[in-house]
Amino acid sequence: MTRYLWLMIGLTAGVALLFVASLLVGPAKISPLVSLSALIWGDSGPLTLVMREIRLPRALLGIMVGASLGLCGAAMQGYLRNPLAEPGLIGVSGSAALGAVIAIQTGLTAAFALALPLAALAGAAVSVVLLFALAGPRGGSLTLILAGIAISALAGAFTALVLSLSPNPFAATEIVFWMMGSLADRSFLHVTLALPFILLGLALLLPLARGLDTLTLGEDAAAALGTHLLRLRLTLISGVAVMVGTATAVAGAVGFVGLVVPHLLRSAVGARPGKLLAASALGGAAMVLAADIAVRLILPGRDLKLGVLTAIVGAPLFLHLVYRTRRDGG
Template identity: 50%
Template sequence: MAAVPTCGRITAPPLVPFLAALAILVGALSVLVGPAPLSPAEIGAALLGGGDQIARDIVFQIRAPRALLSLLIGAMLGLSGAALQGLLRNPLADPAVIGTSSSASLGAVIALYFGVARAAPLALPLMAVAGALLGLAALLPIARRSEGPSTLILAGVAVSALAGAGVSLALNLAPNPFAVSEIAFWLLGSLSDRSLEHVLLATPLIAAGAALILFQARALDGLALGEDAARSLGFDLGRVGALVAAGVAIGVGAAVAVSGSIGFVGLVAPYLARPFTDQRPSRSLAPSALIGAVLLGLADILVRLIPTSTELRLGVVTAMIGAPVFIGVLLRPNAPGAGR
């Protein structure tokens, strides 16, 4: 007889299609929003290859790439957060908290500082990936040896501080004001002025990173039972950690390279998904990715709707939303470390 789902929980099969439909709806709304007044009929005609040439250019060159990137990057951040929380058995882990995003940012800033990004477009995402890999490589040994989440989080703070110092050094030694402005605005995070070229640059790396993570879903379930239990089930923990770390680094590195620093999505998305799934980490991967896509898509719509003289930066909005949620997680009675 099939098990009856726990009251108040939505099991993964119906949850995933619902979230997928919601992500598609958010993507469609994103295409509708912009400074140029286009009606739904004009946008529909442009998507079908008809209508005015200007409308087609706006839809295909500006709005559609931006909508796609918001969903792709949000999904990668949400998936990475869920994977790291499962790997480290730490519900407060995400690419930003453990320094991965900061390390990726440093790699991208180096590419901007030396002008490599202008000479070779692929250099920016590749150097961001390299930075993320270096940051995670420093943390994995600590994660395996630490007896609790506090050591890992403190190590992540140290990695973030070191990467931040490198970024500050690049700003300090920038050869001209234009370089300073380029780095500073990129670090705030934004999807404005992104094109299909950015989609083509980011999508393969994000897909590769997501695939590496999803292939380790069963191993993450084994780790939830403890390291000894996972080994008895035949999982090579060193290999699992390396593959998940590589997936996070590749995917987040590509995301950061395109969007700049986007914080808190990787933390908030798994936190919102977990109450609607069972305790297996694998069951939270897809919902976390879809919730991340919805959150970042909505945030990107919000920055265009808020009436300001200059469009708000996406990283600023996600931080303003995510920071209170992060504090709420810490203040919960059953939060990690509560009452200790």
């Protein structure tokens, strides 16, 4: 227990540190003390505007998006008992992006702002339901990955199609954003839009810890221990759809966070899927904040996509996992 406590304290401290660092990094070079005092005390000057309206929402969204992706990765992997189940890789983020793009291009979002997260959520829900139906309760690697490839490809193709049909000349160039994700130029409008849904997702997924722990003993044992399997499954699907949908609606599809973070933390929590949930939420927040700081340090003033960095870290790890799955005869 103490080890877990220390882990959580360490992760929280890491997120807090990265949050402050994210506030201090940007294309405009401002000294840390000046910018923090402009943020906290503030005046009507341009510096306060930059800190409060540009950097603060960006850092907050980094936490929200990262926590969502980390938590959803851990939850899906716990439920399917398969370390390859990651929202970005198996097409859940891609489908959410398709939902968001349809809502934006049909003009729904202009009429009704909540249409954006709701449409993305619907897109994510369709793909999670489809994946769970195809992969079955044990989530065999092969079916899961193959179904995920097909769903990703289809969602990506439709996203490109919808954006190409748009009368807006910029829309077609934004396929990269929807497939790679970015937090550039997001504002408090996006924070207020996403926050209620992210909180709802946390409320749905975090209490599943005990159920996921019992599931490691097998479904019969879990049912005998009082876990209501159907309810667990439905809550999990809703939670993942809400969180991945919302995160994708505001930041595009950022891949690999839900794969890397649970993998790194799994041994630290003694391979207990229940404990992994909260730890992965914190770890995901730290990873996305770090990636968002890195994109601004590597190419300040250009919008390097978050997914570029998460994939550079995540894809080799994914290959390693595939190799181990094969060696274990899975």
